[in-house]
Structure formats: structure tokens, C-alpha cells
Amino acid sequence: MTDDALLFAAILASVCAAVVLRRAWSLPRRSIAWNGAGWCLFGLGLVLGWIGAGAWGSTVATIGGIGAALLLLAYAAATAPAANGARASNRRVGALPEGREPFRLGRRIVTFLMIVLAAMVVSLGLALATRGVFALGGAGEANANVASFFTMPLAWAVLAFVLLLEEQRARQWRLLAIAAAPGVLAVAAGLAI
Incomplete structure (x- = not known):
């Protein structure tokens, strides 16, 4: 092309x-x-x-x-109908409990730690793997570093997005484990240096 x-x-x-x-x-x-x-x-x-x-x-x-x-x-x-007395969407995101629902503080803390800490560590592993692959491919040190600097926030954002869409905790952990594999392999192979 x-x-x-x-x-x-x-x-x-x-x-x-x-x-x-x-x-x-x-x-x-x-x-x-x-x-x-x-x-x-x-x-x-x-x-x-x-x-x-x-x-x-x-x-x-x-x-x-x-x-x-x-x-x-x-x-x-432009095409949305103007309605008198229109009500807000009843679509719940589950951010706060309604009525006498339990607050589920422990689950919320685990979700926060999973998205912020665990996904960040996994993204860092992906960045190290990217740097190692670029270095093995013959890229200069500066280019390999820039590739890893690009990968880390992008991978973190994608991981956070996918993890927050997933409703089952076991599948969230499975996604994190799969995403962590390249970083673990890079560290084990000595490419993360």
C-alpha cells in the first residue's frame, strides 16, 4: 500500500x-x-x-x-426530543448503595487496589517487556526507553478500562494474570535490565 x-x-x-x-x-x-x-x-x-x-x-x-x-x-x-419533566437516566452504576443496601467497603477497596496498584505493576511489567523487545530488535537505548514510557500509561489505561467493565472478580484477576505474563517472562529472561 x-x-x-x-x-x-x-x-x-x-x-x-x-x-x-x-x-x-x-x-x-x-x-x-x-x-x-x-x-x-x-x-x-x-x-x-x-x-x-x-x-x-x-x-x-x-x-x-x-x-x-x-x-x-x-x-x-439535534434529534433528541425535548421532553417536559424529563427524568434522569435510571441506569445505575453501583457507585453508592441505595436504601438499605450494604456499603461493601471491602469490595470497593479491593477494586481500587486492583485498578490502581495491581494494574500499575502489571503495566510496568509490560513496559519492561516492551523495552526488552525493542532492545533485542536492535533499537537504540533511547528508542527502547521511549517505547517503554509510551507503553506503561497506555497499558494501564487499557487494563483499568477492561477491568472496570468486567463484573466478576475471578475474571478480573485472570485478566491481570494474563497481562502480567509478558512482564514476568521479560524479568525471568533478563530483558528488564
Whole structure:
């Protein structure tokens, strides 16, 4: 593919990502599949944009996705019916108990520690693995370091997003364990130095 075709594909992937995420967020229940597909399309747009034109290509692809999202939001705002006495959504997020429900403070603390501490440590392991892979691939030390600095916050954000969407505690721990595998392997192989 030529650079222009890659850039066009990147913009198209980002626009499709905005449409898929809009669909995902309009569903009555959370859908990991729809959300995952939308974010994967954004990731594909970034990668194709980078291959086609470097950082500028990724930026252009991102702007395409943002533009599509703005158009979708503008359409939704323009076509939303004005209702007298409209009530707020009854969709609960479970942030606070209602009535006499238990507060579940222990569960909330475990969730906080899982998202903040455990996911951060796993993301750090992924960053070290990324640095090791780049160093093995012949990248200079500065490039390998920058790749790891890029990976850590991105992996942490993705892990937090996926963990918060998952409702079962056992599956959350399983996701963390799977994501921790590359970091553990990198440390065991001595690539994390």
C-alpha cells in the first residue's frame, strides 16, 4: 500500500471506531465486544497512520475519529426530543448503595487496589517487556526507553478500562494474570535490565 492509501485507511478505521463506540454506548447493557471492537479500530487507525506517515499520520487519523464523534454527538443532540419533566437516566452504576443496601467497603477497596496498584505493576511489567523487545530488535537505548514510557500509561489505561467493565472478580484477576505474563517472562529472561 502507498502512504496515501495507508493514511486513508487509518482515517477510515478511526471514523468506523467512533461509529462502533457510539453503537456500543447506546446499548442498554455494557458490551465488552462492542467496546473492544471500537477501541481496536482506533488502535488500528493509529498503527496505519503511523506506518503511512509517522506521528503526523497518527494525528490525522485521530482527528478523523474525533470529527466523526463530534458529528455523531451533534446529530444526537439535534434529534433528541425535548421532553417536559424529563427524568434522569435510571441506569445505575453501583457507585453508592441505595436504601438499605450494604456499603461493601471491602469490595470497593479491593477494586481500587486492583485498578490502581495491581494494574500499575502489571503495566510496568509490560513496559519492561516492551523495552526488552525493542532492545533485542536492535533499537537504540533511547528508542527502547521511549517505547517503554509510551507503553506503561497506555497499558494501564487499557487494563483499568477492561477491568472496570468486567463484573466478576475471578475474571478480573485472570485478566491481570494474563497481562502480567509478558512482564514476568521479560524479568525471568533478563530483558528488564
